Amino acid sequence: MSTIWAASEEGIQLVKTAIKSKGLSQTDFCKKLQTEAGISKSTYDRLCRGENIRLENLEVICDLLKLDVEKVKKILVSSSLESIPDIPVFYGRDKELAELKSQITNNQRVVIISGIPGVGKTSISVKIVNHFMEEQGKFKHFFWRDVKNSRDLKDLIYSILEPFVTEKELNEVHSSNDGGIFQLTKFLMKEPCLIILNSWNDLFKERELAGCYKEGFEDYGELLKRIAKINHNSCIVITTSEEPRELTELQNNSQIYSMKLEGLDLNNYQNLFNSIPNNSEIITGEVIDFCKGNPLAMRIFVNKCQSLLGDGKKININQLKTFFYDDWVELQYKRLSDIEQNIVDFFTLKNGVSKRACLFQEDNFNLLKTTYTDGDLDRGIYSLIKRDLIHIIEGDEIYYELNYYILNYVVVVLWTEEIKKIGTVPNTRIFDLQIPIEDVSILGDNQSPKTIDGIRREIENIIKDDKLTVSKKWDKIKQLQI
Template sequence: MNLQKQRRKRGVILTPQGWQKLQTAKAEAEDCENDGIRYSLEALSFRIGLDSDTLCKVFNRQIGVDRSTLNRCFAAFKLLLDPQDYYRPQPEGETITGLSENIRKIRWDWGEAPESGVFYGRTEELSKLKHWIIEEHSRLVALLGMGGMGKSCIAVKLAREIQDRFELIIWRSISGCSAVNDFIAGLLKFFANDEETNLPETLDGKISRLIQYLREHRCLLVFDNMETILKGCDASYRKNGFCNCLGHYCEGYEGYGELLKRLGETLHQSCVVVTSREKPQEIGLLEGENLAVRYLQVKGLPAAEAQKILMGNGCFSDSPTDYQQVIEFYGGNPLALKLVSRTIQNLFAGNLSEFFKQKPGVFGHIRELLDGHFDRLSHPEKEIINCLSSNCQAASFTELRSQISPNISLSNLMESLESLTDRCLIDKDTPKFIEKGATVFYLQPVVREYAMSR
């Protein structure tokens, strides 16, 4: 028994200083070497030369690893591992003093939370989120939007600004995550200072134990990149030609839906924030204006804030119209603007006018970003996008119904439109110049250009 305890405590764990040092170097490498796109767990595994399970232990800082493992992680980002970057957990029963005692008092775990870096705008979004969480005590909040809109950065900024309102903060990236039973077990061990030994065997029991902690303590949990475990269009979900897969989970991950459902339905004093490119079905079923489950659709930055990204990356123009054209074309998407500004800097010496003369359209990582969205769509959804892109203007539901293929039924059209708005691929508006209550649907220019070039 003593030998087993010693094995569980063997190894070293990153200190907050060491973790921050490694995360900063990783963020800089992503910025300089990967066009600002975060490394996946697989990419990190290839770069460092360690398996994904070991990397999860390193970044989660709950289980000790060999010091040589930390050396490899630091060396992969051209860092030296200093003694103050790690500590050795004390065996059970011994008095913990100095650094280890301070670490045990820290009740946050930022996991793989990204560096927020230079943060532009989002004042209105942050204010609304704070109101929901602090004033209205929302239990489940989702940030939804296209890739690159900055959902994770907003979540980091939000968590850091309201962290003093909570006893515990936990950030978990769902990308590359294990089955839900192991996922919840990891959360429970953190709550119990890694001393939770008698965990319930069933998923229902584990969720109940988690909710018990969320009732006893004021906690903030962030589940990032939820879309990575959601299904794309799948033949098994097709019914009468329509792929009803939106918000459904990949095989083996269905338990996450039950977890979100229970977290949203059950009374507790904590808050769970979810980021996703698509809306999990539990959010759609539970959210409401006067309910404890809310969602915020994250859209592009306003022109003034988006222009700061272009200027901050060396782009210039004597004409305000040039800035406006680039921002409108890419829908104010922060990542798209960052990527395109590098191309403008590298090929056109930062000159926006010269860049726009070439009519470059959609290219590089921006095309890959949209590929990831479009590959998950059903046939009716693609038909709607093609219809809107060929018209080059907004269309009402009645207009779409008259122009779309007769093979798509009324119910399929309605379901597909809702699906596309939930996927944040089409926008909608109620212009003042048309009859009251009517809504028109339209594409951002970059999405239209992409659809026309496919």
């Protein structure tokens, strides 16, 4: 922990009284400080004004005056930022940064920054911390915690309070029935804090609808509600790829603010590309469009290009789609519940877009209703919206659009590579159908294996054929051979 110290008001009076009791004037004491300890008059003046002073200098002054430094000092500003990441390159986000600074300055108690992985949530939260540390006055203490490293809420709160409260109060955290929330809120009411809780989505279960807490981590949801409702001058900022369910409950609370972070605009994205060495020949308009303004997507793409093709080599968009995907997309897909994966597969067959009005009228979707009700499907779609994997397009009619990365992941990785591997369409969840391997020719008509890229293009052409219903598209995909 990094701490900036000062003398408290009571401490300043103790110092002045001790100087007077020794029969010294302020001027005489300053000369003594300079002669015996090498401490300047300006340092003593800062102490008397309650401004920051190095702890070792404060200890020397107290030693000379035979004072207990613990009764004189106070924490002016402290920061516990040991795990905060370094962000050497940062472009754009001026509008978003200005809005977040304004909301926090105007005493928002909870700020939620959401968006798909890699879009820049952590980076912008680091900039927020740096801004308020430089503009001292709003907050006294700064904390950065990555919640994926937290065992439970009590441990998190204990680590925040430990330097500032008594042992008795710390014991109350561990013995409390609310995860230590009462002890934390009491501290926040007294000491203005900015707390960043990064990767909030790691508190949620996999294979469940969005925002469902893991067993033993439910107290985190209660923390958000209590922090939003209690009167104080602190702020908790969370970053997450899944909006917490508490946001819906608190959406009418003026003390909670939510920002969904979108991709970078074209100019700043181009600047980010240009900051990577030896990439000038790699960058094309197709590449920028494909990465959709996502900084992580860009870094993965450029690194793979340089590793597989060497520096300065161009790549076409079909190659890009074939080897672009990395763990960050796969992990997103694997976190989804069964119903969400079903819906993703359906939207993939619709080339990523469907009207809401006809969503539940498709002949193929009726087959899903043997397992799911309309309410189940609505909840699944809502969950995908909370994960930022389905977007709502409003106009004369409401459309849903599937996230571009997930759509291409299903085509390129799940379907294409599985067909290549086992000789048949994979057992995706749509309609729970699968063609037995023995019924599928392992070689094409010319007896030469098709490439993965060729399979992918066949699937894409079927998906993009607007003349086919979704069920007919699925039938044609099932008939693909390698």
